Amino acid sequence: MADGWIEVGDRCWVRRFAHVDVSAGVIAGEAGLLVLDTRASLRQGEELAAHVRALSGLPVLAVLNSHEHFDHTWGNGAFPGLPIVAHESVPAAMRAGRARIERLYAEDPTVPFGPEVVASPLVVPTQTFRDSWSLDLGGRAVTARFLGRGHTAGDVVLHVPDAEVLYAGDLIEESAPPSFGDDCYPLEWAPTLERVAGLLGERTVVVPGHGAPVGTAYLRAQRDDIATVAAEIRRLRGTAREEPPPVAEALRRGRWPWKAERLGDAVARGFAQLADG
Numbered sequence: 001m002a003d004g005w006i007e008v009g010d011r012c013w014v015r016r017f018a019h020v021d022v023s024a025g026v027i028a029g030e031a032g033l034l035v036l037d038t039r040a041s042l043r044q045g046e047e048l049a050a051h052v053r054a055l056s057g058l059p060v061l062a063v064l065n066s067h068e069h070f071d072h073t074w075g076n077g078a079f080p081g082l083p084i085v086a087h088e089s090v091p092a093a094m095r096a097g098r099a100r101i102e103r104l105y106a107e108d109p110t111v112p113f114g115p116e117v118v119a120s121p122l123v124v125p126t127q128t129f130r131d132s133w134s135l136d137l138g139g140r141a142v143t144a145r146f147l148g149r150g151h152t153a154g155d156v157v158l159h160v161p162d163a164e165v166l167y168a169g170d171l172i173e174e175s176a177p178p179s180f181g182d183d184c185y186p187l188e189w190a191p192t193l194e195r196v197a198g199l200l201g202e203r204t205v206v207v208p209g210h211g212a213p214v215g216t217a218y219l220r221a222q223r224d225d226i227a228t229v230a231a232e233i234r235r236l237r238g239t240a241r242e243e244p245p246p247v248a249e250a251l252r253r254g255r256w257p258w259k260a261e262r263l264g265d266a267v268a269r270g271f272a273q274l275a276d277g
C-alpha cells in the first residue's frame with residue numbers, strides 16, 4: 001500500500017522524488033491527513049496527490065509549505081479548496097521569486113521539467129502564521145513552528161511529538177550540503193537550528209527537505225558546520241572600520257566546511273547583513 005512511501009514514525013511518511021531530490025511528507029490522524037510540501041510543478045503536485053490517495057483513504061485536511069521555494073510549493077495548485085498554510089513571509093516571497101525561477105528554467109531548454117515548471121500556476125498560501133500553527137488530525141495534534149530565519153526568511157518545521165518525528169524542510173539537507181541562496185540568512189541559521197534542536201528527543205527522526213531521514217546527531221553536526229560558515233564570514237569581514245574584502249577573495253581565504261563555490265551568496269549576504277548592523 002505504501003509503495004514508495006517510507007513510514008519514519010507512527011503514521012508519518014516521507015517520499016523522495018527524482019527531480020531535485022525533493023521530499024514530500026504525509027502525517028495521518030484518525031480524521032485526515034496533512035500534506036507537507038507539493039513539489040515543483042502542477043503536474044508533480046497532481047502525481048503527489050495520487051500517491052497520497054493510494055497511501056490512505058482519509059481526506060487531506062490541509063497542506064503545509066515548509067518554505068517558499070518553488071520545488072516545495074509550485075504543486076500547490078493540485079490541492080484546490082484546501083487550506084494551504086505557511087509562514088507569513090511566504091506569499092510575498094513566492095510572488096517576488098517567481099520571475100527568477102521562470103528565467104532560470106526558460107534560459108536553458110535542456111533543464112529537466114522546464115516547461116511543466118514554468119506552466120504551473122502560482123498558488124500562494126491561503127492561511128499564514130507568524131510563530132506557530134497547530135492542526136488536530138483526529139486524536140493527534142501536529143504543530144508547525146517558525147523558529148527563526150536561515151535557509152530563507154520563512155522556514156518552518158513540523159513537529160509530530162507523539163511519533164518523535166520532525167520535518168525540517170530545507171533547514172537541514174542530507175543529499176547535498178545545505179543550500180545558501182541569495183535569500184538566505186547565514187548568520188541566523190545556526191541559532192535557528194539550536195532552537196529546533198530544543199524540540200528533539202534523542203530518538204527523534206529528522207526529515208530533511210532533500211535526502212534521507214537523519215537523527216539528532218546529524219542535525220547538530222550540520223548546525224555546527226553552518227555556525228562555522230557564520231564565524232568565517234564574521235572573521236573575514238573584519239571590523240566595521242575596514243572595507244570588506246571582495247567575495248571571491250573571502251571565499252579563497254576562508255576555511256569552509258563545504259566547497260567555497262557553493263558559499264558565494266552566503267558570504268555576500270553575511271557581509272551585507274553585518275553592514276546593516
Ligand SMILES: [Zn+2]
Nearest residue numbers: 067069151170
Ligand atoms: Zn529551499
